[in-house]
Amino acid sequence: MPQRPIRNIIIVGGGTAGWLSACLLASHCKTEQGRGGTVTLIESPSIPTIGVGEGTWPTMRQSLKRIGLTETDFLRATTAGLKQGSRFIGWADGSADDHYDHPFSPPLDAHGFDPFALWCAMGAEQRPAFADFHHVQARLCAAGFGPKTPLQADYEGHLNYGYHLDAGAFASLLCQHGTTNLGIRHLRDDVLDVGLDEDGAIGHLICQQSGRVDGDFFVDCTGFSARLIGTALGVPFRDCNHILFADRAIAVQKPHATADAPLSCQTHATAQKAGWIWDIALKERRGLGHVYASDFLSDDEAQKILLEHAGMKEAEATPRLLKIKSGYRQSLWQKNCVAIGLSAGFFEPLEASALMLAELSAQALCALLPLDHGDLAIASRRYNQRFAHFWPAILKFLKLHYILSRRTEPFWLANRDAQSWPDDLAELLALWRDQPPLPDHLGAENEVFSYLSYRYVLYGMGFAAPRNPPRGQGAPARWQQMLDGLMGRMESTLPRHRDLINHVHRHGFQAI
Ligand SMILES: Cc1cc2nc3c(=O)[nH]c(=O)nc-3n(C[C@H](O)[C@H](O)[C@H](O)COP(=O)(O)OP(=O)(O)OC[C@H]3O[C@@H](n4cnc5c(N)ncnc54)[C@H](O)[C@@H]3O)c2cc1C
Known part of the structure; x- marks a missing residue:
């Protein structure tokens, strides 16, 4: 008793x-x-x-299911969109076409192919974007497709997804x-x-x-x-402000221009001179926010940058300033x-x-x-x-995004100062010069950001392929053909994200 x-x-x-x-x-x-x-x-x-x-992770689907909410009720009440990952824009060097993707679906490996081995074997100049050679999810997002059909059961999808709510x-x-x-x-x-x-x-x-x-x-x-x-x-x-310098965020909301405006299925994170801007799409509006370090940027300038990015005039915005620790x-x-x-x-x-x-x-x-x-x-x-593992693991993964950058503004240079790096990040980068991120490199931390997430960010940011890459069979062109085939099948199966969300609001997840 x-x-x-x-x-x-x-x-x-x-x-x-x-x-x-x-x-x-x-x-x-x-x-x-x-x-x-x-x-x-x-x-x-x-x-x-x-x-x-x-923005949520795919884990939210399990949580909602566990507490007994239907996906239709959830999407309707929260005017949510579906999220299939993030696109990082301007993080590597800030040049015009600088972007990479971190989709929620892990890299594919099928029919005896090891796409990572094939990707490494190609010359640096020939390599396609890492995410595009390992899955079709980022390409599908860019083309406006949702991750599931209206006929699929609650919380199930062809592709891994979370929400923007x-x-x-x-x-x-x-x-x-x-x-x-x-x-x-x-x-x-x-x-x-x-x-x-x-x-x-x-x-x-x-x-x-x-x-x-x-x-x-x-x-x-x-x-x-x-x-x-x-x-x-x-x-x-x-x-941990000496590691992650951002201590402010300004958030705004912007209604979509029309009720049928295309809905992005990714969070867009665009690097700025002293931070970055998030841009996410819900059914009726976008949510945008500028995360920045006040040591490097004034609140007024941060707001100006955000409104310019959002294409909003001061009079039409209601910015909220948040202090973060x-x-x-x-x-x-x-x-x-x-x-x-x-x-x-x-x-x-x-x-x-x-x-x-x-x-x-x-x-x-x-x-x-x-x-x-x-x-x-x-x-x-x-x-x-x-x-005790998770918090430092998240800290380390977030810092990785900053230290691989080649941007030259003072905020970014300060981030590259190894004095501001968490404990073993320098060691891991040294390890990854020879081999790619592997489960054993991260241990228990893998539960939050796996070695595959590390690969998406590392190689998305332009980190050199490992000097001792895995050896794989098959030809890159053959793998690319398979990816293109999968892309075609998905394009003919999946609805546009906007159509999917509108459908759920009208009919729910059931047969039309
Ligand atoms: C700029 C920014 C962007 C973010 N973006 C994301 C994102 O994309 N994805 C994500 O997962 N997370 C994000 N987060 C984090 C996310 O907002 C929070 O984790 C989440 O909202 C949970 O907040 P909370 O419930 O802990 O606190 P709060 O929302 O602050 O709620 C605190 C509650 O405590 C109550 N309370 C306080 N004191 C008392 C008291 N004395 N008596 C009674 N009640 C009290 C308040 O009334 C309130 O109800 C973001 C955070 C920030 C700052």
């Missing part, structure tokens, strides 16, 4: 991280293998959510679904104080309207304020509290990894949360061990 059971889970914060965690925990509690218990979410009526965070609408949908279907108790209240037990764990919260709220376990989803993990429990923040908590599970979302940490959204990490965190919490306080130390140790 548990001595001090953990039944009553309290989540503080009603942004995307809070509602995603609440829905995943509540649906886990309800399953047969689940642990039982109740989930309460407390959300301030006066502190706004961050309201950005619009409206963050506010997503949180509202999760709130409505979680409270109606998953039994989540919702309190709109401000947490004013946090009461600690004699052992330093959280015992209760003091809320403005509800007074004292007791709980057994607490999830901090209070965003950058980190009200529980930071203020109450005093877990230090590991600042790169870094993460030294411990993510402390006593009876886990931090998920921005309270746990944040890195600039170059690979849109924040929501993925929130999903992963909530799932790990479901798997580890014990029935009794007595077992918290074991669970927290395992959780912290696991996530």
Whole structure:
């Protein structure tokens, strides 16, 4: 029999991280293998959510399925588009045709071909773009195709995909679904104080309207304020601004010119003199944002660059300036509290990894949360061990995008100063001069960015092919023919992204 059971889970914060965690925990509690218990979410009526965070990973499909939302309901409510990866423009040297792709689908290898070996064997001048020689997804995106047909089941596709969504609408949908279907108790209240037990764990919260709220376990989803993990429990923040220099973002929204405007299926990340601009497409509008380092660029100039890029006049835009802090908590599970979302940490959204990490965190919490306080130390140790890999792994992968650049503005030169590189990045680059990124080079970190993602970025940015490449059979021309054949079949199967989204809004995912 548990001595001090953990039944009553309290989540503080009603942004995307809070509602995603609440829905995943509540649906886990309800399953047969689940642990039982109740989930309460407390959300301030006066502190706004961050309201950005619009690109997801393919992992989101599993999360939505797990909590029992249909893909049609999700796409309609969040006016989402589908995302098949990212296109990086101007990162290598800023020249007119400088771009590369990082699609969500891993490189193909079929019929005994090893395309990487064939790609390496070609002379540097003859090599096609790395992504184009390893998959057709980037070419399909460029041609405007979606990753699935309307006849495919929810969350299934011919190609791997995530979403571009409206963050506010997503949180509202999760709130409505979680409270109606998953039994989540919702309190709109401000947490004013946090009461600690004699052992330093959280015992209760003091809320403005509800007074004292007791709980057994607490999830901090209070965003950058980190009200529980930071203020109450005093877990230090590991600042990473000396590695990732961006500390500001300005975001704007731009409606599509017409209701039938083509919808891009990739995030476009365009390098700028002191940062980069994201551009994503939802059903009704584009979301754009300039991520930059204030040491190298003023807010006014950053806004001017963004509006010019978006083709918007100042009068028609409502820019939002956001201050961002790169870094993460030294411990993510402390006593009876886990931090998920921005309270746990944040890195600039170059690979849109924040929501993925929130999903992963909530799932790990479901798997580890014990029935009794007595077992918290074991669970927290395992959780912290696991996530201690992920944050530095993401940091390293993001920094890689900057250090391979040949751009010459001061921001980019500062990024190339090895003093600002995370620990083993220089070592890995040395390794990759001889051999390509391999699973053994990354170990547990592979769980977030695999060696294949490293290859997409490394060779997309123009890093030299390895001196000791794998040997492969077959002729590059034959492989190219196979890719072209696949491309043709996909083109005749897949709908345009815009048509797919319009279809879902009219008919849902079902036979026409
Ligand atoms: C510029 C930018 C771009 C981004 N782009 C992406 C992206 O493309 N993809 C991606 O995955 N992520 C992205 N992110 C990250 C993403 O926005 C967040 O991870 C996500 O929105 C989750 O935020 P959150 O729920 O942790 O915090 P918030 O949205 O800030 O929510 C905090 C919640 O806590 C509540 N709260 C705070 N204090 C109290 C209190 N005392 N009492 C009660 N309630 C309280 C607030 O009311 C609010 O409901 C981006 C972030 C930024 C800054």
